[in-house]
Amino acid sequence: MNDPMKDQPQDGLENPMQHPEEQxxxxxxxxxxxxxxxxxxxxxxxxxxxxxxxxxxYS
Structure with a gap:
């Protein structure tokens, strides 16, 4: 039921420009x-x- 790869980017589709994670x-x-x-x-x-x-x- 829980897919461990669900939260991982798939071939850079979640982060297409390969930006680093937010600090x-x-x-x-x-x-x-x-x-x-x-x-x-x-x-x-x-x-x-x-x-x-x-x-x-001034006055």
Whole structure:
């Protein structure tokens, strides 16, 4: 019932250009949303600071 060759490529048909298998990303594969959130908050604060500073400077 279980065919061991079922998961194996048949003469390169599953991978016709002979690309290597995908490499795992990161240490455990989970995305780092905490760092992204911190960077996003800092960018928003920086844009707000530039907005208020330019308003103060040019008015």
């Amino acid at each position: 795992p990303t990161g240490s455990d594969g989970s995305p780092k949303f905490g760092r992204l959130l911190i960077v996003l908050v800092l960018v928003v604060i920086l844009i707000g600071f530039i907005t208020f500073a330019s308003e103060w400077l």
